[in-house]
Amino acid sequence: MSDQSSPNESPVVIQTEQLTMHYRRCEALRGVDLQIRAGTVFAILGENGAGKTSLIRILTGFQTPTAGTCRVNGLDPLTQGDQVRRLIGYVPDAPPLYGWMTVEQIGSFTASFYWPEYRDRFNQSIAQYKVDPKQKIKYLSKGQRAKVALSLAVSHDPELLILDEPTSGLDPKVRREFLESMIDRAAAGRTVFLSSHQIAEVERVADCVAILHDGVIVMSGSIDEIRSAITRVVVDFDDPHVALPELPPPARVLVDERERTGRRWFVRDFDPEMVDLIRHSPGVLDVRVHPATLEEVFVACTTGNATEVVTS
Numbered sequence: 378m379s380d381q382s383s384p385n386e387s388p389v390v391i392q393t394e395q396l397t398m399h400y401r402r403c404e405a406l407r408g409v410d411l412q413i414r415a416g417t418v419f420a421i422l423g424e425n426g427a428g429k430t431s432l433i434r435i436l437t438g439f440q441t442p443t444a445g446t447c448r449v450n451g452l453d454p455l456t457q458g459d460q461v462r463r464l465i466g467y468v469p470d471a472p473p474l475y476g477w478m479t480v481e482q483i484g485s486f487t488a489s490f491y492w493p494e495y496r497d498r499f500n501q502s503i504a505q506y507k508v509d510p511k512q513k514i515k516y517l518s519k520g521q522r523a524k525v526a527l528s529l530a531v532s533h534d535p536e537l538l539i540l541d542e543p544t545s546g547l548d549p550k551v552r553r554e555f556l557e558s559m560i561d562r563a564a565a566g567r568t569v570f571l572s573s574h575q576i577a578e579v580e581r582v583a584d585c586v587a588i589l590h591d592g593v594i595v596m597s598g599s600i601d602e603i604r605s606a607i608t609r610v611v612v613d614f615d616d617p618h619v620a621l622p623e624l625p626p627p628a629r630v631l632v633d634e635r636e637r638t639g640r641r642w643f644v645r646d647f648d649p650e651m652v653d654l655i656r657h658s659p660g661v662l663d664v665r666v667h668p669a670t671l672e673e674v675f676v677a678c679t680t681g682n683a684t685e686v687v688t689s
């Protein structure tokens with residue numbers, strides 16, 4: 378977070394309203410509303426095909442949405458694309474790099490689009506990642522390519538860094554250092570937007586998370602808000618045919634997993650007073666409740682009654 382102001386008072390960097398993307402055969406985004414403030418590490422989590430890349434393509438001005446609005450620092454990526462892209466560092470999931478260039482050549486080439494410090498920053502970043510500047514891009518390993526792509530994206534110190542699966546290909550040590558550097562960026566007032574399947578990593582670094590399912594944001598908020606929205610309820614019983622009570626609304630069982638000697642529920646809007654209701658049901662031996670992990674929330678929101686989950 379910024380040391381001058383809390384993110385809640387910081388300017389809005391990304392704002393989307395009812396953003397909709399229909400391709401010929403599918404509805405990739407269905408009315409996405411987002412508000413992301415400066416100084417935030419924001420993560421979007423979603424299954425394959427949930428619509429993450431479509432959203433990023435719209436934010437970066439490479440895709441025209443079917444409906445809805447999108448602003449980056451108050452600018453429209455479609456009509457003010459050049460200005461928007463100047464503010465952004467972007468690493469796609471498969472970064473296109475010229476294979477015939479060496480690492481230092483691609484740094485110099487890209488530096489020509491920016492101010493003079495770019496080249497030094499790029500060289501420092503490459504040295505930090507221990508990538509050989511004389512090596513040709515086509516001979517780099519997947520992880521080394523990822524390091525080059527990341528170095529290219531951050532060397533102009535962008536206001537907004539957009540990363541599509543940023544750590545795939547990185548070894549655990551580099552991955553950790555990289556994620557820590559994202560926290561440092563946010564602390565300096567920069568904004569990081571990352572799309573990821575690595576839930577444990579997101580849990581470590583993100584201030585805010587949105588879960589995208591079938592083109593709809595089914596849950597969003599801070600990690601704590603999201604985790605406290607869903608409760609894991611574990612019920613032990615002696616008879617597998619025991620009938621458990623219906624939970625009174627607004628509680629909703631999103632996932633109901635049967636186990637040999639019990640049941641495991643993931644419940645939205647669980648009230649702790651419901652523990653007694655379950656405990657006093659015939660055949661129930663024990664009831665335990667825990668806040669769900671981010672991974673459990675993700676699974677609960679993307680299976681079962683997911684479409685019934687509302688954005689917090």
Ligand SMILES: Nc1ncnc2c1ncn2[C@@H]1O[C@H](COP(=O)(O)OP(=O)(O)OP(=O)(O)O)[C@@H](O)[C@H]1O
Nearest residue numbers: 400401403405423424425426427428429430431432
């Ligand atoms: N240019 C396109 N034309 C038609 N359909 C598309 C196009 N781009 C994406 N789609 C479809 O839109 C849906 C969302 O795709 P998108 O790439 O945005 O998902 P994603 O969340 O980034 O997935 P992944 O995690 O697998 O990269 C998918 O069903 C995909 O097939």
